Amino acid sequence: MPTNFPLPRPPRLALLPFLAPLLLGGCGSVVLKPHGDIAAQQAHLVIQSTLLMLLVIVPVIIATLVFAFRYRASNTEAEYTPDWDHSTRLELMIWGVPLLIIIALGAITWISTHKLDPYRPLDRIDAQRAIAPGTKPLVVDVVAMDWKWLFVYPEQGIATLNELAVPVDRPVEFRITASTVMNTFYVPTMAGMVYAMPGMETRLNAVMNRTGEYEGLSANYSGAGFSDMHFKVRSLGDADFAAWVDASRKGGEALTRAAYLQLEKPSAKEPVRRFAKVDDGLYDLILNRCVDGTRMCTHQMMAIDAAGGGGKGGVEGVRHQSPANGQRTYVAALCTPANPLGLPDTAAR
Structure with missing residues (x-):
């Protein structure tokens, strides 16, 4: 009989644990090394929690391997105690260490939940700089549509589609809603994700600490065009942000109620558009679901x-x-x- 049988090929799913770090490398580099203070504090919380949990996970893995090797069937020199049933020292270790870690994680979570509340106004620009008294945040009204993002700047009187620009080192207050279904507003390098829901308003306070161009996205499935629901995020210096606002005012069109009703219709892969003028109170009408004037707000x-x-x-x-x-x-x-x-x-x- 032949003895050179072909070796079976490993299933493809078996390689997933080894490929996962490579596939997630790009995502991890943004989430764990962000350019906004809120996202940086969240990344620190993730790392801190992971290290605390590893205090249990790593010793358990090592102990499993040591016990399996030491008490293997072929090791006749290992002590054999079939009547053993209790060890106070071992019980204290098994229950005490995880309990202390859970207490520490609970304290960190409680503090961080209040400190990183998205509704809470910022009190610092970064770890070294506090916000000067009297500093007003830039207000940006965010509308999640099918399948695009609308950003309204009430202070500047402009709006953009699939493009968000913010000045560096200035607090930003996002007021977020949706036109039809629930969605999620997420700029990984700036802050954590916040849900956008029709007829409701959620808020997010955040800041960018470095200039550059980044990516924002939807993190909640909302239909056929969900995978293309991305937008550009520009973090600009004060002078560049003022120039961007002026360019939007000069080169944009008017966003009236009638124009919004056309824009609200489902569409995907929409190019960046800028609106030089926005009807007064448009965001409030969107929030209260009465833009068309045929229903009560x-x-x-x-x-x-x-x-x-x-x-x-x-x-x-x-x-x-x-x-x-x-x-x-x-x-x-x-x-x-x-x-x-x-x-x-x-x-x-």
Whole structure:
């Protein structure tokens, strides 16, 4: 019989643990070596937690190998104690060390949860520099759409599509929402990911400490165009940021309510676009889901509900009594704000 049998090839999945560090090398270099103070603190937290957990993992792995080698069947010199059932020293080690590590991890997590709260205004630019008193953050309104990102700069009166520019060493306050489905706003080199949800607003306070061009992305699956939902992130010096704003004002188009309704339609791989002018209050209309003027804004609905509702039980919330003659009047209709789209009066109610 032949003796030169071919050796079986290892399954491809068996090579995954060896290839994983290479495949994740690019991601790890950004996440663990970011250029923003919030992301740097988060990276430090990840490293610190990993090292604490390795205090248990590494000794357990070493002990497993040592025990397997020392008490192998062929080692007749190893001590054989079949009646052994307890060791106080071993029990203290097995339970005490992990307990101390869990306490340490709990303390670190509790402190970091409050210190790195995305809603918490920043108190420093980096580990060496505090924020000067009176410094106002740059406010950027973020809208996650299918499948693109809209950034509105209320202070500058401009907007961009799939491009985010921020000045270096200046705090940035992101106000984040979505047009249709839940998404995730993520700039790995700046801060951790924050969810964007329709009809709701989440916030993120962050800062960039180095100039350059980076990548932002969506980290939550939102449909067919999700994989192309990327945007450019430019960290610029003060002079370059001012020049970028001026260029957007001169070379951009107007982002009206009607233009937004067209932009909101699903599309993928949209090029960078800049808008020189934005309709007043557009972000609030997006947040309250009433851009088209055909429905009541959600904040109006919530105000009515807070007053008792619009039905019989909420009559007191829509009543007005004149102080002059005591005459009572009641709200007979509920209307949306102005109707710049030129919709019929009946459709704007």
